[in-house]
Structure formats: structure tokens, C-alpha cells
Amino acid sequence: MGAAALRALPWALLLLGPLLPGQGLQADPVPASEPLQRFPGAEPGGITTAPPASAQEIEPLHKQPGNHSGEGAAKPRKAFPVLGIDYGHVRIPFEISLWILLACLMKLGFHVIPSVSNIVPESCLLIVVGLLVGGLIKGVGEKPPILRSEIFFLFLLPPIILDAGYFLPLRQFTENLGTILIFAVVGTLWNAFFLGGLMYAVCQVGGTGLNHIGLLANLLFGSIISAVDPVAVLAVFEEIHINELLHILVFGESLLNDAVTVVLYHLFEEFANFEQVTIIDIILGFLSFFVVSLGGVFVGVIYGVIAAFTSRFTSHIRVIEPLFVFLYSYMAYLSAELFHLSGIMALIASGVVMRPYVEANISHKSHTTIKYFLKMWSSVSETLIFIFLGVSTVAGHHYWNWTFVISTLLFCLIARVLGVLGLTWFINKFRIVKLTPKDQFIIAYGGLRGAIAFSLCYLLDYEHFNMRDMFLTAIITVIFFTVFVQGMTIRPLVDLLAVKKKQETKRSINEEIHTQFLDHLLTGIEDICGHYGHHHWKDKLNRFNKKYVKKCLIAGERSKEPQLIAFYHKMEMKQAIELVESGGLGKIPSAVSTVSMQNIQPKTLPVERALPALSKDKEEEIRKILRNNLQKTRQRLRSYNRHTLVADPYEEAWNQMLLRRQKARQLEQKINNYLTVPAHKLDSPTMSRARIGSDPLAYEPKPDSENLPIITIDPASPQSPESVDLANEELKGSSHLSSSPEEDEEGLVMRVKEPSSPGTDDVFTPGTSDSPSNQRMLRCLSDPGPRPEPEEGEPFIPKGQ
Amino acid sequence: MGSRASTLLRDEEIEEIKKETGFSHSQITRLYSRFTSLDKGENGTLSREDFQRIPELAINPLGDRIINAFFPEGEDQVNFRGFMRTLAHFRPIEDNEKSKDQNGPEPLNSRSNKLHFAFRLYDLDKDDKISRDELLQVLRMMVGVNISDEQLGSIADRTIQEADQDGDSAISFAEFVKLRC
Numbered sequence: 001m002g003a004a005a006l007r008a009l010p011w012a013l014l015l016l017g018p019l020l021p022g023q024g025l026q027a028d029p030v031p032a033s034e035p036l037q038r039f040p041g042a043e044p045g046g047i048t049t050a051p052p053a054s055a056q057e058i059e060p061l062h063k064q065p066g067n068h069s070g071e072g073a074a075k076p077r078k079a080f081p082v083l084g085i086d087y088g089h090v091r092i093p094f095e096i097s098l099w100i101l102l103a104c105l106m107k108l109g110f111h112v113i114p115s116v117s118n119i120v121p122e123s124c125l126l127i128v129v130g131l132l133v134g135g136l137i138k139g140v141g142e143k144p145p146i147l148r149s150e151i152f153f154l155f156l157l158p159p160i161i162l163d164a165g166y167f168l169p170l171r172q173f174t175e176n177l178g179t180i181l182i183f184a185v186v187g188t189l190w191n192a193f194f195l196g197g198l199m200y201a202v203c204q205v206g207g208t209g210l211n212h213i214g215l216l217a218n219l220l221f222g223s224i225i226s227a228v229d230p231v232a233v234l235a236v237f238e239e240i241h242i243n244e245l246l247h248i249l250v251f252g253e254s255l256l257n258d259a260v261t262v263v264l265y266h267l268f269e270e271f272a273n274f275e276q277v278t279i280i281d282i283i284l285g286f287l288s289f290f291v292v293s294l295g296g297v298f299v300g301v302i303y304g305v306i307a308a309f310t311s312r313f314t315s316h317i318r319v320i321e322p323l324f325v326f327l328y329s330y331m332a333y334l335s336a337e338l339f340h341l342s343g344i345m346a347l348i349a350s351g352v353v354m355r356p357y358v359e360a361n362i363s364h365k366s367h368t369t370i371k372y373f374l375k376m377w378s379s380v381s382e383t384l385i386f387i388f389l390g391v392s393t394v395a396g397h398h399y400w401n402w403t404f405v406i407s408t409l410l411f412c413l414i415a416r417v418l419g420v421l422g423l424t425w426f427i428n429k430f431r432i433v434k435l436t437p438k439d440q441f442i443i444a445y446g447g448l449r450g451a452i453a454f455s456l457c458y459l460l461d462y463e464h465f466n467m468r469d470m471f472l473t474a475i476i477t478v479i480f481f482t483v484f485v486q487g488m489t490i491r492p493l494v495d496l497l498a499v500k501k502k503q504e505t506k507r508s509i510n511e512e513i514h515t516q517f518l519d520h521l522l523t524g525i526e527d528i529c530g531h532y533g534h535h536h537w538k539d540k541l542n543r544f545n546k547k548y549v550k551k552c553l554i555a556g557e558r559s560k561e562p563q564l565i566a567f568y569h570k571m572e573m574k575q576a577i578e579l580v581e582s583g584g585l586g587k588i589p590s591a592v593s594t595v596s597m598q599n600i601q602p603k604t605l606p607v608e609r610a611l612p613a614l615s616k617d618k619e620e621e622i623r624k625i626l627r628n629n630l631q632k633t634r635q636r637l638r639s640y641n642r643h644t645l646v647a648d649p650y651e652e653a654w655n656q657m658l659l660r661r662q663k664a665r666q667l668e669q670k671i672n673n674y675l676t677v678p679a680h681k682l683d684s685p686t687m688s689r690a691r692i693g694s695d696p697l698a699y700e701p702k703p704d705s706e707n708l709p710i711i712t713i714d715p716a717s718p719q720s721p722e723s724v725d726l727a728n729e730e731l732k733g734s735s736h737l738s739s740s741p742e743e744d745e746e747g748l749v750m751r752v753k754e755p756s757s758p759g760t761d762d763v764f765t766p767g768t769s770d771s772p773s774n775q776r777m778l779r780c781l782s783d784p785g786p787r788p789e790p791e792e793g794e795p796f797i798p799k800g801q
Numbered sequence: 802m803g804s805r806a807s808t809l810l811r812d813e814e815i816e817e818i819k820k821e822t823g824f825s826h827s828q829i830t831r832l833y834s835r836f837t838s839l840d841k842g843e844n845g846t847l848s849r850e851d852f853q854r855i856p857e858l859a860i861n862p863l864g865d866r867i868i869n870a871f872f873p874e875g876e877d878q879v880n881f882r883g884f885m886r887t888l889a890h891f892r893p894i895e896d897n898e899k900s901k902d903q904n905g906p907e908p909l910n911s912r913s914n915k916l917h918f919a920f921r922l923y924d925l926d927k928d929d930k931i932s933r934d935e936l937l938q939v940l941r942m943m944v945g946v947n948i949s950d951e952q953l954g955s956i957a958d959r960t961i962q963e964a965d966q967d968g969d970s971a972i973s974f975a976e977f978v979k980l981r982c
Contacts, residue, residue, distance in 0.1 A: 510964050517922075517923075520861055527858050562948070568959070
């Protein structure tokens with residue numbers, strides 16, 4: 001007790017310090033070390049005046065050696081501090097949170113006031129905000145924080161890249177991979193050398209204090225600034241909705257040129273220290289390019305495979321599934337950076353590799369979580385980056401040299417245009433779909449520079465590169481120019497040139513089928529010609545994937561599910577959601593929770609009818625609606641069966657019952673004696689993903705209703721070879737019906753067996769739905785009705801509702 | 802092998818094929834050498850067995866249909882001209898050809914002809930419609946044996962529903978074209 005009290009004392013004194021200056025504190029024995037160490041940590045800031053002040057007071061006190069345990073019994077006779085300020089304690093997290101909050105509020109502001117953001121892209125506005133905030137901080141007398149490179153590369157950049165890589169449209173990317181690679185590698189090299197060389201010439205000629213900048217320094221500068229920046233490209237292109245080909249070309253280029261940038265940067269940084277650059281060094285540099293890029297990809301692939309493999313076993317702990325995705329990707333990035341490999345390529349490779357397998361394994365909620373977390377983090381990161389760019393501009397040391405800056409700007413633009421033109425001329429010889437001049441213009445114009453260039457320059461150290469400030473100034477100018485001028489004008493230019501925009505069509509099942517069909521067709525033709533082309537290798541990869549890889553990395557029965565079927569399930573589920581959301585089955589007082597369905601845009605149903613008012617007898621109305629509706633939607637419902645997921649448990653009960661009855665009727669003739677009681681297995685993720693509330697909805701029948709037939713739904717029993725065979729389920733289900741025909745129409749009770757292990761999504765369940773739904777279920781049972789047509793439904797809505 | 806191939810293919814023939822299909826000289830000679838390498842019987846024509854000997858084609862789900870597309874109605878052998886005619890459908894459309902389009906017959910690799918070719922692969926009974934059964938057959942080939950008929954049936958129904966505009970529950974060529982846009 002004494003020790004604790006002694007340790008608590010300095011905190012009390014700390015608090016009291018500003019309030020009770022110089023009062024009788026000397027008499028108190030206090031342990032020496034702790035408070036002293038705190039004060040140096042609390043840097044002087046606007047609000048942090050208190051701790052230093054009290055430091056001065058308490059210091060003489062603390063010079064006494066600590067072991068005054070003998071006198072430790074004497075406690076100070078002070079009033080207990082009711083309120084005090086201790087900013088140093090929370091300073092760093094507090095400030096970080098403030099910045100992030102600022103970023104989010106700015107984003108919010110731009111969307112609430114849309115007038116400005118229609119003209120000016122968001123990135124520009126954010127930079128302006130950053131400038132203002134930076135100016136504000138400087139005006140107050142504080143030193144505004146500069147965007148430190150570690151923070152940028154380790155915390156701000158990965159979420160954006162992971163978001164981009166995870167949701168990369170793989171098909172377009174691989175189709176255009178050759179083009180993208182040529183732009184990324186050759187284009188960036190061309191930019192770097194052209195710019196570096198020209199700047200060197202300018203430096204020699206300029207004579208205004210630039211002579212000391214050597215060739216290597218200029219080449220380094222060129223390599224830093226030549227890279228197209230993915231963050232800026234994303235920020236601007238996302239708003240103009242350009243067609244997918246151009247988007248993927250520019251964006252893919254910005255992602256893949258990271259390898260080139262990393263190599264060139266390290267190369268020239270090292271070379272600047274050497275006296276002589278030999279041929280060996282150049283060859284080694286060339287080699288290191290391959291090591292960096294392929295090594296990065298390799299690291300990413302390994303982590304991706306590990307993540308996919310891990311996700312195979314996470315069916316018991318669904319809650320932490322998203323974490324695996326994030327952590328493995330981040331580790332891939334860090335591991336690559338550890339070895340000076342290209343972290344961006346590692347991140348993208350891991351995202352691309354793990355995605356198909358992880359998505360087959362994880363639950364629907366985890367899928368949504370991953371999507372939203374990635375979007376959230378990348379959005380916040382992007383905002384923060386731009387704001388900090390603005391702040392750093394105000395805060396940094398600048399050295400403005402007209403010649404240097406202007407010539408940098410000019411040559412950047414010229415280099416980009418020439419590069420794109422030349423490369424396109426070369427590439428068009430090999431492309432089937434040629435790049436038109438309009439496309440070329442957009443590609444050239446979309447070469448935006450951004451924060452990566454800034455951070456790379458910031459990393460240079462002063463002793464070797466004392467012109468760093470000038471470089472920084474030039475880079476910031478180029479960034480501002482590209483983001484502001486090019487970013488603002490690209491939208492009107494796109495409209496002016498009538499560039500094809502992105503088509504907002506959803507992918508239909510037709511498209512999917514025909515795409516696959518054509519793939520097979522073209523592969524076959526290639527084989528006939530003996531030509532090992534694009535399709536041939538893609539087909540080989542797919543076959544390999546299906547035969548070996550999927551078996552390892554996907555859990556359970558999903559590993560055999562063909563792509564078409566998975567796609568179809570997804571579509572059906574979406575449609576079911578839309579059907580329910582747009583009130584297709586009548587309005588229910590227990591409102592369908594549309595929160596979880598916000599992300600899916602409902603399309604107008606083909607069936608349009610007036611929704612009934614609920615003031616009348618609800619049951620009758622709803623029955624009428626069902627009768628009207630089910631006629632038309634029956635065809636769809638037949639294919640839904642248990643995948644039609646609804647948020648509302650009552651509706652789910654409806655649909656399921658409906659379908660049960662339909663199926664029962666249809667299959668009555670075909671029933672053999674399948675009297676097996678299928679053991680309950682885990683849901684395959686598609687099916688469980690088909691539940692919006694991905695929770696075990698346990699409808700427990702009343703204890704004394706043993707005589708009622710029970711239909712157990714077994715989604716994916718591995719006993720049956722047809723894993724996704726829904727017909728069999730119905731068969732098994734309805735076999736119970738037929739076995740007790742006289743109880744057939746007494747109403748159906750559904751028991752969904754699911755293993756509910758501790759870590760499942762039970763945490764998301766409100767948990768209260770069980771008992772009320774029980775009772776409603778049972779009330780349904782109490783009104784069996786005659787052997788009706790399905791439309792003449794049972795009172796699915798219980799009376800007491 | 803190469804010299805034997807070029808002597809068997811006369812220059813006038815190459816010219817004719819070039820005019821008909823639009824392939825270049827080097828492409829034609831290359832394809833001719835491929836043709837002869839496939840032609841085990843060395844009688845200047847290919848039979849179905851020759852095609853089936855290609856290993857990758859055997860595992861291609863659409864293999865049989867592709868092979869059938871080479872053989873004109875009722876015949877069992879295809880010569881080099883026929884071979885090239887079918888392959889011509891797959892030549893990329895070049896911009897400078899569009900200007901010549903108005904005069905003669907449509908080139909074999911026009912967009913519409915390509916679509917026709919694909920359509921014919923679906924439509925086996927050649928009634929210019931893809932019926933539900935034909936669609937089912939194609940789906941069954943692509944998807945494998947693990948999926949039940951019923952599920953495939955619902956996919957087929959859904960597909961037709963999406964594409965069908967004149968309500969005949971089959972996909973006509975016009976609807977097919979609209980899909981591919």
C-alpha cells in the first residue's frame with residue numbers, strides 16, 4: 001500500500017502543480033525517477049504548458065534520492081484533485097485521432113456541399129484544406145507536422161494498395177498485362193532517364209547555382225518524379241468514370257511501376273556515393289530490377305497462399321476471418337519492404353492470389369466486413385495523404401529556383417507525352433484492340449504524380465543531397481500542377497472528347513455463360529492452329545487451378561463447385577434480397593431491416609402493384625398479395641429454394657415454407673424411401689452467405705409437437721456426391737412428409753440444424769429473435785388450413801402481429 | 802517438312818485463299834504446315850479423327866462442336882480451303898477493311914459473321930433459335946457432371962428470361978447479338 005501510494009503521489013503532484021505553485025511540497029518524500037522521465041517526453045506544444053511548469057517546481061523536490069520509505073508514512077494534506085489536465089498522457093493518440101477526424105469531416109463536408117466538388121476533384125480540395133490547416137498551425141506559432149516517410153509508407157499507403165489489389169478486375173488486368181507492363185517498365189525508365197538527362201543539361205547550362213548538381217543526382221531526381229502515382233490516379237479517375245480499359249491501363253501502370261521506381265531510387269542513391277560507376281554496377285542494377293519485382297510478387301503469392309489455406313479452417317471462428325486477410329497482406333507488404341523488394345507488388349500479388357479462395361471459404365458477413373473495412377481504410381488514408389501534402393507544403397523548407405522548377409514541370413509533361421506516343425505506336429502492333437489517339441491522350445494526361453514522389457524525396461538525407469530542398473520544392477510544384485490542373489480539367493476533357501465511359505451494367509448470367517463459352521471456343525481454335533496463345537495458357541492455368549489448387553485451399557464441398565454455379569448463386573441471392581427489399585412480398589409490420597442491404601441497389605421489380613394499406617385485416621391483405629404475386633414469381637422462387645435469403649426471419653420462414661410445399665407437391669411421385677436422417681454438417685459458405693443474417697436461426701418446436709413432421713435441412717452433406725444438389729435436399733426433406741401423410745398438412749416446422757460453436761456469428765445475433773419467432777412459428781402451426789394451393793397460403797403472418 | 806508443304810500449295814491457291822479469307826501469305830503457309838501435320842493420312846483432307854487427335858481439344862468441353870463446325874453439312878472430310886474458311890472467322894477485324902466493306906460480300910471475319918459462327922455452335926438443329934434444351938446441353942458440357950439437372954434447368958430458365966425479348970422462350974440471333982454488346 002505504501003509503495004502504491006508513493007507512486008501515486010507524483011501524479012497527484014503533477015496535477016496539483018499548476019494549481020498550487022510552490023506550496024509546501026518540499027516536505028514530502030517522493031520517489032525520484034518517474035515524473036522526471038515523463039517531462040522530457042512531453043514536448044512543448046500549445047496546450048502542454050502545464051507539465052513543464054510543474055516540472056520546474058517538482059524537480060528540486062525529486063533531486064532527493066528515492067528511498068525515503070521511512071518517512072513514507074507522511075502523506076500530503078492536500079485537497080483531492082477533482083479535476084486536472086494531463087495532456088501529455090494522451091497527446092499522440094489524441095493528435096492522431098484529431099487528424100483523422102479532420103480528414104473524415106472534410107470528406108463529409110464535400111459530399112454535403114456538392115457544388116464545389118462537381119468542378120474540383122476531391123483531392124484538390126483536400127490539399128487546399130491541408131494548406132489552410134498548415135497555415136493555421138504555423139500562424140499559431142507551432143511547427144506543423146510534416147508527412148514523415150515512415151508513416152506514409154508503413155501506414156498510409158498499404159490500405160490503399162490493398163484495396164486496389166484485392167478488388168482488381170482480374171480479367172481486364174490480365175488481358176492487358178503486356179501493355180500495362182510495357183507502360184510501367186519502359187515508360188517509367190524512359191521518363192526517368194529523359195528527365196534526368198535533360199535536367200542535368202539544364203543544370204549545366206542554367207548557371208544559377210545549379211552547377212553542383214551532378215548527373216547522378218539529376219537521374220535520382222528524375223527517377224523519383226517519373227513514377228505515376230496510384231493514389232492520385234485513383235482519386236481522380238474514380239470520379240470521372242472512364243471506361244474500364246483506360247482505367248485499368250493507367251491504374252495498372254501506376255501500380256506496377258513501383259518496382260522500377262524502387263530499383264532506380266536505390267540504385268541512384270547508392271551510386272551517388274560511389275566515385276565511379278562501372279559496368280558491373282549497371283548490370284547489377286539491371287539484375288536487381290528483376291529481383292525486386294519478381295521477388296515482390298513471389299512474396300505476395302506465398303502470403304496469399306498461406307492466407308487462403310488458413311481461411312479454409314476458419315469456419316469455426318468466423319469473427320476473426322477478416323483479420324486474417326488484412327494481417328497476411330500487411331505482412332506480405334512488410335516482408336517485401338524488409339528485403340528492399342517491391343512492397344506494392346507483394347501486396348497486390350497477395351490480394352489477387354488469396355481472393356478467389358478466401359471468398360469461397362469465408363462467411364458472407366466476413367466478406368462484407370472485408371469489403372467495408374478496406375474501403376474505409378483506403379478512403380481515410382487517401383484523405384489523410386492529401387491533407388498532409390498540403391500541410392507539408394506549408395511546413396517544409398523550400399528553396400525555390402525558377403529555372404529548375406519550371407524546366408522540371410515542362411520536361412515532365414513532354415516526357416510523358418512522348419513516352420506514351422512512342423510506346424503506343426509500338427504496342428499497337430501487337431494489340432487486337434488498338435489504342436486510339438483519344439485513348440493515348442487520356443493515358444498521357446492521366447499520368448499524375450503524388451505523395452509517393454514526395455515521400456521518396458523526403459527520405460533523401462541531407463549530407464549526400466544538399467539540394468534536397470530544391471528537389472522537394474520542384475516535386476511539390478509538379479504534384480500540385482498535375483493534381484490541380486490536370487485533375488480539374490480531365491473531367492471536362494473527357495466529356496469534350498466523348499471518351500467512352502464506364503457502362504454501369506450489372507453482369508448478367510448470360511454474359512457469364514457466353515464469356516465462358518467463348519473462352520472455350522477460342523481455346524479450342526488456338527489448339528487447332530497449334531498456337532500457344534493467351535487463351536491456351538489461361539485454360540491451362542484454370543485446369544491446374546481446378547485440379548490441384550482448389551482442393552487444397554477451399555474448404556469442403558465448395559472446392560468442386562464450378563464457377564458458373566457459384567456465380568449463379570450469387571446472382572440469385574442478390575435478386576432475392578432485392579425482391580424482399582422492394583416490398584415484393586408485401587409490407588410487414590416487423591420491418592425488414594434494410595440496413596444490411598444498403599449496399600445492393602434495388603432495381604425495380606417487373607411486378608408493380610399497389611401495396612395494400614395495413615389498417616385492414618392484415619392477414620387477408622397479405623394473403624391476397626401472395627396469391628397475386630406468387631403466380632408471377634413462382635418460376636423464380638423455384639430456383640431460389642433455400643438460398644433466398646432475407647433479413648427478416650419471418651419472411652425466410654415464408655419462403656421456405658412455400659418452397660417446401662411446392663417441392664413436396666412436385667416430388668411426391670418421385671419419392672423413394674430416402675429415410676435417412678442426414679447428419680447436420682456445416683453450411684457451405686455460399687449457402688451461409690445466402691443468409692443475410694448469417695446466424696443459425698433455430699426454430700425449436702414445442703416439446704410436445706413430436707408428432708409433427710420435421711424437415712431438417714442439410715445443405716451440403718458430403719455423403720451425396722452432388723454437393724450442391726438441392727433436389728436431393730428437397731427429396732430428403734419431403735420424404736419425411738410422405739412418411740406421415742396424414743400429418744402432411746398440419747403445418748411444417750422447420751428446424752435448421754447448425755453447429756453453433758462459440759466463435760460463430762452468434763455475436764451478431766440480436767439474440768432476442770429466438771423466443772418470439774418460436775411463438776410465431778407455433779402460431780402458424782395452429783392454423784393448418786386445408787390442403788391448399790401454395791398461393792392460398794397459410795397464415796404466415798401470425799395473428800397477434 | 803517446310804519445303805514439302807510449300808511445294809504442295811500452289812501460288813494461285815494461296816492467292817485465292819488470301820482473297821477469300823484475308824490472311825497474309827506467311828499466315829497461310831504457316832497454317833498449311835499445321836494442316837499437313839494434323840493430316841496423318843496424308844490425303845490432303847482432314848477427318849474428324851484427325852481433329853480428335855489433338856490432346857487439348859479432347860478435354861475442351863466444346864471440342865466436339867468446334868470440330869463439327871469445320872465440316873460442312875453432311876461431309877466427313879475437310880480440305881484446306883474449308884479449313885481456312887472456318888478459321889477465317891477468327892481473324893481480327895482490321896480498320897482498313899471497313900472501307901472496302903460496301904462493295905463485295907461481307908468478309909468472313911466481320912463481326913456479324915463471327916457472331917453467327919458462335920450462334921451456330923449453340924444452335925445445333927439450325928432453326929435459328931437457341932432453345933432451352935440446346936442451352937441446357939451447352940451448360941451441361943461446360944459445368945460437368947456434378948450439378949443436378951434441376952439446377953441447370955433453373956440457370957437455363959434464368960438465362961432465357963434475361964435475354965428473351967419476344968417472349969418465345971428461346972434466344973434468337975438478334976437477341977444473341979444484343980447480349981454480346
